[in-house]
Amino acid sequence: MIFDFALIVDSIPKMLAGFWMTFELWFLSAVLGMALAIILLLMRISGRWYLYAPAMAYIYIFRGTPILVQIFIIYHGFPQLEFIRESIFWPILREPFGCAILALTLNTGAYVSEILRGGVLGVDRGLKEAGAALGLSSTHRFIYITSPIAIRLALPAYSNDIISLMKSTALASTITLLDMMGIARTIVAETYAPYEIFLSLTVIYLILTWIIQKSIGLIEKRMSRHVRSEA
Amino acid sequence: MIDSELTNIIQLENVDKFFGDFQALKNVNLSVKKGERIVVCGPSGSGKSTLIRCINRLEEHNSGRIVINGHELTSDVANIDAVRSEVGMVFQNFNLFPHLTIIKNLMLAPRLVRKASKSEAHDTAMKYLNRVKIPEQADKYPSQLSGGQQQRVAIARALCMNPEVMLFDEPTSALDPEMISEVLDVMTDLARDGMTMIVVTHEMGFARSVADNIVFMDEGEIVESNPPEEFFGNPKNERTKLFLSQILSH
Numbered sequence: 001m002i003f004d005f006a007l008i009v010d011s012i013p014k015m016l017a018g019f020w021m022t023f024e025l026w027f028l029s030a031v032l033g034m035a036l037a038i039i040l041l042l043m044r045i046s047g048r049w050y051l052y053a054p055a056m057a058y059i060y061i062f063r064g065t066p067i068l069v070q071i072f073i074i075y076h077g078f079p080q081l082e083f084i085r086e087s088i089f090w091p092i093l094r095e096p097f098g099c100a101i102l103a104l105t106l107n108t109g110a111y112v113s114e115i116l117r118g119g120v121l122g123v124d125r126g127l128k129e130a131g132a133a134l135g136l137s138s139t140h141r142f143i144y145i146t147s148p149i150a151i152r153l154a155l156p157a158y159s160n161d162i163i164s165l166m167k168s169t170a171l172a173s174t175i176t177l178l179d180m181m182g183i184a185r186t187i188v189a190e191t192y193a194p195y196e197i198f199l200s201l202t203v204i205y206l207i208l209t210w211i212i213q214k215s216i217g218l219i220e221k222r223m224s225r226h227v228r229s230e231a
Numbered sequence: 232m233i234d235s236e237l238t239n240i241i242q243l244e245n246v247d248k249f250f251g252d253f254q255a256l257k258n259v260n261l262s263v264k265k266g267e268r269i270v271v272c273g274p275s276g277s278g279k280s281t282l283i284r285c286i287n288r289l290e291e292h293n294s295g296r297i298v299i300n301g302h303e304l305t306s307d308v309a310n311i312d313a314v315r316s317e318v319g320m321v322f323q324n325f326n327l328f329p330h331l332t333i334i335k336n337l338m339l340a341p342r343l344v345r346k347a348s349k350s351e352a353h354d355t356a357m358k359y360l361n362r363v364k365i366p367e368q369a370d371k372y373p374s375q376l377s378g379g380q381q382q383r384v385a386i387a388r389a390l391c392m393n394p395e396v397m398l399f400d401e402p403t404s405a406l407d408p409e410m411i412s413e414v415l416d417v418m419t420d421l422a423r424d425g426m427t428m429i430v431v432t433h434e435m436g437f438a439r440s441v442a443d444n445i446v447f448m449d450e451g452e453i454v455e456s457n458p459p460e461e462f463f464g465n466p467k468n469e470r471t472k473l474f475l476s477q478i479l480s481h
Contacts, residue, residue: 121429132289135340135392136339144339226329
């Protein structure tokens with residue numbers, strides 16, 4: 001086969017036009033997902049069954065089903081329910097963008113809350129006891145001792161999840177959104193050149209992944225400065 | 232309130248503590264007056280650590296009464312926090328907060344619990360860092376200090392809360408031999424200044440020179456409690472004699 005470089009040069013700027021859509025999907029669901037994850041985490045470690053049981057069920061359902069299925073249920077399924085069409089959320093759920101953000105948020109929230117929980121469980125019990133022995137309230141202990149240490153412990157696993165979230169945004173193209181993947185599919189449909197187009201798209205995603213990886217690496221390094229001892 | 236609870240800063244009456252089926256404390260009675268120095272010793276698993284951990288409720292006792300400086304320990308959370316802020320504790324593994332510099336380790340509780348201003352908390356912290364003789368380490372992280380230095384920081388951190396009582400849970404057991412004396416020196420200084428102390432330790436030299444009373448525990452019970460001369464010179468109980476022969480033989 002002939003590899004059409006001219007087509008690549010031509011189509012990369014077009015796909016980059018979808019970059020902002022990809023970025024918005026990724027960034028908004030990462031932020032909202034983190035908020036959801038913190039709520040789920042607090043429910044999960046509350047020690048009260050009526051809080052941790054629903055959180056566990058939620059996490060099980062959203063980690064246990066494909067995100068594509070979740071997107072389809074929200075986009076194709078919800079509009080069939082009258083109470084959703086009449087709810088105040090309809091203006092958001094009517095739009096594919098709102099549906100994609102919702103699905104990605106609900107999904108990543110479940111994963112990230114488990115990652116955060118791993119971090120919290122990794123905090124040495126002795127440190128919490130030291131806080132207690134100094135008279136710190138349980139809230140103060142959580143904010144000033146447990147959280148900062150847990151975040152540091154959770155970062156490597158979190159970097160995995162946030163990269164995986166960036167790649168999941170491509171699924172939004174299945175519900176008509178023109179993110180980079182959506183645009184690529186349109187170009188392929190016009191040119192019948194899947195090889196060139198998807199290969200260029202691969203390179204773009206790899207660059208994005210590299211940027212995220214590097215940024216988290218820098219944060220990790222900064223948060224670990226207390227671990228490095230003086231040589 | 233009974234009279235003895237006014238004169239005694241720490242009072243334990245008939246305290247029992249269970250871990251599942253295992254009874255870690257059996258009918259323990261102990262009273263400590265202000266300024267008194269108590270050393271608790273005994274074989275491992277005898278309940279020494281459990282005893283002092285019950286005093287600031289890191290462990291919850293199952294029956295009996297524990298009264299600290301007039302506050303009886305119950306499940307009342309605010310009361311527990313109040314007692315804890317008056318009782319300093321030093322752990323075997325130091326338990327310094329690894330993500331905070333030394334000075335911030337010392338300032339955290341006074342800022343949050345005592346609502347001290349930043350400069351107040353800083354001044355107090357530097358005062359106690361000077362007292363444990365490592366003011367130059369203020370801006371380092373715990374991992375950059377030796378074990379002996381970390382334990383001295385831990386003592387200073389507890390002192391910053393201006394406690395009525397200090398509890399030490401095997402403070403030198405995790406230290407390399409050459410660092411033990413620097414920590415014991417700080418503790419001896421503290422005792423000389425009149426601090427009320429309960430020290431769980433195997434350092435019999437320290438016990439002999441500092442303690443008003445040595446409490447010997449075995450299998451969750453207080454077997455014997457006597458001043459050092461009596462304790463070392465004329466132990467009454469067979470278990471005490473056995474323990475002393477084992478610990479002093481080398």
